[in-house]
Amino acid sequence: MNVQTQIDTTTSPRTTEHFDVLIAGAGISGVGAAYHLTTQCPGTSFVALEAQKTFGGTWTTHRYPGIRSDSDLHTFGYRFKPWTTAPIASAAEILKYMGDVIEENDLAPHIRYQHTITSAKWSSEENLWTIEATRTDTGEQLRFTTNFFWMCQGYYRHTEGYTPEWKDMAKFKGPIIHPQKWPEDLDYKNKRVIVIGSGATAATLIPAMANDCAHVTMLQRSPTYFRTGRNAIEIAEELRKLQVDEIWIHEITRRKILFDQDAFSRKTFEEPEAAKKDLLSAVEAYLGKDYDIATHFTPKYRPWRQRIAFIPDGDLFQGIKSGKASVVTDEIDRFTEKGILLKSGKELEADIIVTATGFHLCANGDIEFAIDGKPLDFADTVTYRGMMFTGVPNLVWVFGYFRASWTLRVDLVADFVCRLLTHMKETGAKKVTPQLRPEDHNMPLLPWIDPENFNPGYMMRGMHLLPKRGEKPEWQHNQDYWAEKDEFPAIDLKDKAFVYG
Numbered sequence: 001m002n003v004q005t006q007i008d009t010t011t012s013p014r015t016t017e018h019f020d021v022l023i024a025g026a027g028i029s030g031v032g033a034a035y036h037l038t039t040q041c042p043g044t045s046f047v048a049l050e051a052q053k054t055f056g057g058t059w060t061t062h063r064y065p066g067i068r069s070d071s072d073l074h075t076f077g078y079r080f081k082p083w084t085t086a087p088i089a090s091a092a093e094i095l096k097y098m099g100d101v102i103e104e105n106d107l108a109p110h111i112r113y114q115h116t117i118t119s120a121k122w123s124s125e126e127n128l129w130t131i132e133a134t135r136t137d138t139g140e141q142l143r144f145t146t147n148f149f150w151m152c153q154g155y156y157r158h159t160e161g162y163t164p165e166w167k168d169m170a171k172f173k174g175p176i177i178h179p180q181k182w183p184e185d186l187d188y189k190n191k192r193v194i195v196i197g198s199g200a201t202a203a204t205l206i207p208a209m210a211n212d213c214a215h216v217t218m219l220q221r222s223p224t225y226f227r228t229g230r231n232a233i234e235i236a237e238e239l240r241k242l243q244v245d246e247i248w249i250h251e252i253t254r255r256k257i258l259f260d261q262d263a264f265s266r267k268t269f270e271e272p273e274a275a276k277k278d279l280l281s282a283v284e285a286y287l288g289k290d291y292d293i294a295t296h297f298t299p300k301y302r303p304w305r306q307r308i309a310f311i312p313d314g315d316l317f318q319g320i321k322s323g324k325a326s327v328v329t330d331e332i333d334r335f336t337e338k339g340i341l342l343k344s345g346k347e348l349e350a351d352i353i354v355t356a357t358g359f360h361l362c363a364n365g366d367i368e369f370a371i372d373g374k375p376l377d378f379a380d381t382v383t384y385r386g387m388m389f390t391g392v393p394n395l396v397w398v399f400g401y402f403r404a405s406w407t408l409r410v411d412l413v414a415d416f417v418c419r420l421l422t423h424m425k426e427t428g429a430k431k432v433t434p435q436l437r438p439e440d441h442n443m444p445l446l447p448w449i450d451p452e453n454f455n456p457g458y459m460m461r462g463m464h465l466l467p468k469r470g471e472k473p474e475w476q477h478n479q480d481y482w483a484e485k486d487e488f489p490a491i492d493l494k495d496k497a498f499v500y501g
């Protein structure tokens with residue numbers, strides 16, 4: 001770090017700090033980026049600026065009862081740090097794991113909390129990004145310059161969740177709560193609760209609250225697929241019995257999980273009806289033949305068109321079976337003083353309503369971007385493999401996987417960035433800008449993701465904010481870990497898609 005300039009005004013930042021790399025965010029992606037920089041690019045100066053008071057991102061923001069992962073921690077954990085307990089983990093366990101990574105690798109001095117990045121401006125004259133940030137504790141304005149901007153700010157807005165506008169919401173007498181803003185002191189003991197939503201958040205909240213509430217109702221417009229089973233990975237248990245080293249257990253278990261997930265993913269495309277049957281029979285094993293699985297747990301879409309959450313030990317279904325929780329599949333007509341009137345005419349009464357209705361997609365971390373004085377709209381760019389953007393120099397965004405754990409891509413993108421930075425150092429290049437090659441010019445440009453492939457609500461609502469995708473693998477985020485694990489290390493840094501300067 002060095003202090004470059006002194007600007008003596010009260011409104012502008014007084015100093016500018018320079019770093020070789022600046023990371024936005026200290027979630028699982030930002031901490032991973034910091035680790036890989038220290039190990040693969042030693043000597044590189046870097047800082048991570050994080051808006052919140054601590055690291056963790058998603059796992060710090062969400063504090064609702066029961067908050068846990070919906071994918072296994074052998075693959076949601078980093079490849080370099082073994083996960084040694086049950087695969088589905090609570091937010092507290094994930095934060096402990098991330099805290100250990102920070103401590104063991106001395107990353108804390110590189111992370112600054114309560115620093116919200118507000119703008120990022122690229123200058124081709126200086127080959128630098130100027131990053132402005134606000135300290136949320138003091139209001140101080142800070143300025144940084146960096147050669148390379150590594151965006152690890154996630155994919156949704158952390159400051160507020162998405163709640164649709166329903167008629168007469170104001171009439172409801174009780175609290176209406178979005179899980180992203182869970183009040184610490186919310187007392188739901190012996191209360192009647194409606195959770196609106198059918199995704200992983202609803203499926204986590206319901207079993208966590210069911211024992212304390214008078215009753216909890218999951219109100220969904222349409223059903224979602226879930227996977228269920230024991231919260232354990234057999235092969236990890238076996239290897240542990242044999243006292244195999246945890247580093248080996250982590251690697252072998254990852255390979256087994258990824259092998260099985262690959263087979264399952266393929267099945268959803270090649271034999272969707274068989275895949276559907278597998279998923280539904282697991283639900284039936286918990287709920288019994290008499291339960292109306294056709295109405296409440298049989299989605300209309302092909303499996304994997306939306307994320308499939310894992311329900312450990314079938315706890316959601318056990319809650320329903322016990323009668324403490326129930327599912328209503330219907331549409332909301334309007335809110336009433338006492339609860340919710342459904343389109344079927346039935347009224348559901350409640351003391352508390354929880355809107356587990358998702359996120360606001362946020363592609364740029366609410367950062368104002370400009371290139372040489374011209375405002376940058378990412379929707380005008382084409383993505384290079386879902387991580388770089390045409391016309392945007394020295395910038396990478398980490399957008400993980402939906403059908404596999406997000407973090408698998410954190411490690412893959414980091415390997416690529418570190419290789420790219422080393423290549424630039426060796427060749428003396430100051431900037432790299434992705435650009436469509438002559439052979440790409442007639443390529444049709446499409447939305448970021450094909451809705452036939454993956455179509456959760458937040459994606460559909462926010463697609464217009466995202467960069468474009470091309471038809472070729474280089475110009476899309478194909479959500480295919482099994483292809484990218486081989487393709488990424490083989491990326492030719494001399495390809496014409498990279499313009500150096």
Ligand SMILES: Cc1cc2nc3c(=O)[nH]c(=O)nc-3n(C[C@H](O)[C@H](O)[C@H](O)COP(=O)(O)OP(=O)(O)OC[C@H]3O[C@@H](n4cnc5c(N)ncnc54)[C@H](O)[C@@H]3O)c2cc1C
Pocket residue numbers: 024025026027028029030049050051052055056057058059062068069070071072076115116117118152153154155156158201365366367398400401404405406407
């Ligand atoms: C409840 C929930 C459960 C999930 N479970 C799983 C799961 O089990 N498996 C899985 O693979 N995926 C899961 N996901 C998806 C999940 O978000 C990602 O897997 C992963 O946590 C994202 O990590 P990240 O570091 O990229 O982003 P985030 O966790 O979103 O962290 C980004 C960080 O950047 C900070 N930031 C944003 N903008 C700025 C700015 N302008 N200036 C400074 N800092 C900024 C934020 O404060 C935040 O701390 C889940 C998502 C949610 C919401």
